[in-house]
Amino acid sequence: DETYTWRVQSHWPSASSSYGDSLETLKEKLYERTDGRLELELHEAGSLFGHDEIFSAVSRGTIDMGTISPAYEMDRLSTAGVAFGLPNGFQETWEAAYFFKHKGFEDMIREEAADYGVAYFTEKVYPTEMVLSEEVESLSDFEGLNIRSSGILQTFLTEAGAAASEIPGEELYQALQTGVVDGAHWGAVQGAMSMSLYEVAPYHVRPPLNIGGIDAYIISQDSLDELPDDIRKTVEDTIEEQFWRRTNEYIYQEQAALARSKEEYGVEVIELPEDVQDAMLEAAETLWDDQAGESERAAEAVEMMRELLADLGHIDEE
Amino acid sequence: MNALRKVLRGVTHANEWLGRAVLAWLVLAMFVLLFMEVNMRYLFGSPTVWTGELTQMLFGAYAILAGAYIMTQRAHVNVDIFYARFPRRVRAAVDVLTSALFFAFVLVLVTEGYSMAEDSISRWETSRSAWNPPVWPVKLAIPVGAGLLLLQGIVKLIHDILILFNLEGSEPLFPEQAGEDQL
């Protein structure tokens, strides 16, 4: 039988838990289930392409597959902001999973990616959470914070009153340590740990800033079409299975990591004061409207999310 | 022939002018932007959403567009331990042969950079940060910068061929020495 080797560029560094638990696991499963006919050749973050170039490279067929965050592709995919997770939306991870899989949101972003010759698969859903180097007692405290952020959440935090700036990852640790910034988000618990952020910012804020399909697999449609039907189906089924497995496993890993960092770094989980949360909610509403304005499809997606949130009793029926 | 020489010298002068009169000043702009950002954040507690990104964009264009200017100054550093001892015509011959490497690299940058920029322009790509500026001008700087370098490389190639056949005119097409920028 013919064998296929795919070049895969990840946006995860090899030390991150997802590189091993998601990508390496997928590689092993595919190899085993196709009797070695499909092999993934993995490249960790930055090896062949920078994170914001992975989609282009897959779309051009330079590489066969990649992992990305939809946040990198908000310019091409109008529903990417919704996929990444709108702030103050879902309160539990399963709600986001329901939105993607049962309500059919995932098909919407998949259709958009298909225009670029890219097959898009949500890898898992999970939250983005913020860490702070000092506690916040009031809205005026919050408004005095400098927070390292990026993309849609930077707009959100700025809108909510904090001073959000985009400090690059390489400078984040020291910026928090010396007080250039007072807070940051880098994934959630495991992300913060991978950057040693708890050493310098021991306050972990919950509830999360957002919950969404923050990571995704992307595959060149041509590479997928080249596969015999059975292998192709194995790829699709295995990724679908992985979505549920990883979403669940990730909740466990986050919680375990939090327990460990409480022990090791004295991390404290804090909630922001009521008035800050109100300000954030107001900012979030504006942002939802902005995202709905991206395209007809995005408007439809935001409407679908509102309906679901209303069903769940998180927002009032309009 | 004289018209051609004029054009080639024109390329060299244009690249020198671009570097000295335009690009050189960008470092001042980068300084002002970053310095201002520090003050905005520290003194006024209100960082801007655009200074860091604008500085980054200027820096990218600055670095890539500098390539051609630096070539006119013969300032792309090399190992001269043997090269410096070659007679002048041997040097020219070696440069003609090894220019294949230069052209391979720079041509790829021009064509692939163009393809990247074209894609970006076709959808008026923006960065999607909180500031959300257009990205395509900086992507366009890649094929433009590499294109200018390519032109300068062609001038140098012709210059070397003329040396090889003892056909140089009185005025060189390309500076002979690594210049201290003739400052």
Next chain:
Amino acid sequence: MSVEMITLLFFGSLLFFLFLGVPLAFVLGGVSVVFLYFDWGPDAFYMVASNMWSTMNSFTLIAIPLFIFMAMLLERSGVARDLYHMMHLWWSGVRGGLAIGTVGICAIFAAMCGISGAAVTSMGTIALPNMLERKYDKEMALGAINAGGGWGILIPPSIIMILYALITGVSVGELFAAGIVPGLLLMVLVSLYIGIRCYFQPHLGPALPAEDRGSLKDKFIALRSVILPIFIVVIVLGSILAGVATATEAAAIGVFGALVSSIVYRRFSWEMLRESCVRTLRLTGMIMWILFAAHAFSTAYNSMGAQPMILEFMMSIPGGEWGALAAILIIIFLMAMVLDPLGIMLITLPVFLPIVTGFGFDPVWFGILFIIMMEIGYMTPPFGFNLFYLKGVAPPGVTMGDIYRSVIPYTAVEMFGLFLVILFPGIALWLPNLLMG
């Protein structure tokens, strides 16, 4: 073609073309393109442009033009000249004093700057002409700058350490702390070498003739010249430590300090500003084009299967833990000739780290060895980025041959330092253990 064969051809052709006098940037870029074509096909060419785009978007590299600009302003305004004049007056009795002073300034610069290209270029601009003017031996001066200019990645803040932490998962804080004592150790060793060598061979770093040494009054008047440089160091380092600015932004504060100094010196003029800008463009562009090409080269090499090859090679190394460590350090040394630091880490760390921790070595300690070795690789002949950067700023009379020769004794000294850190891991680990338990 096997990856071993490709490696041989890859590095062989680099060697060949570099010695034919082709600029480093074009050798790295051209060879990458040719090999990508044969190994992967023209599809892979997009990677070259894409990598260039990623390098253009690296925020921390903005420190390069800014620190170089600062150095140019200090040089053109006479601040640097007066500083060296003062050092010469005060150290007039000590042979080699200026070179030792330079090494000290290098260490301070390293504490202000997280990358090393800016330091070599800046120190080459400020210190080299001053030492040559005062009859210091060319090689003594060049070597001191080459060695000291590379410490930016060992003494925190350090971008390389943060990337190492990100790839390996060790603590950034521990790494930062672990770099300080080895950095000081290297500074002391290099200073000792200069002092001892110049003591016995005074022509290498002459003291001032007795009649020029000046009175005590002259010396104190000359001390005025340190006020502005100290002011700059205080605002740059101070802004980092006080949380006013990130390490990259602090470079802009350095430029501010240099501009203020030139105005205080009454040397500021538009002409001098223009000249400084032009030279900054020239040096930054040279460095950036090397980095663009080096990034393409690392990526090409990585895509051809460098990582599995190194893994296989490491499996065959005899001699247990020390054999493996020696092999690792040699591989880093060889790669540091032409690969960028991130490229080296991406290719080798996933292979080396499991081996190192498997033998029970401390990953923080190993990180320090890794960084010192990389730094040595960047300053040793035949190729290393620092050598090229230094040539880029050196006056026309300095050839690559001079730079090559200058580095040899300093490399031996740094190797000795590395050896001490291997022998006594406490040199690296004492401080992090003290601070972080």
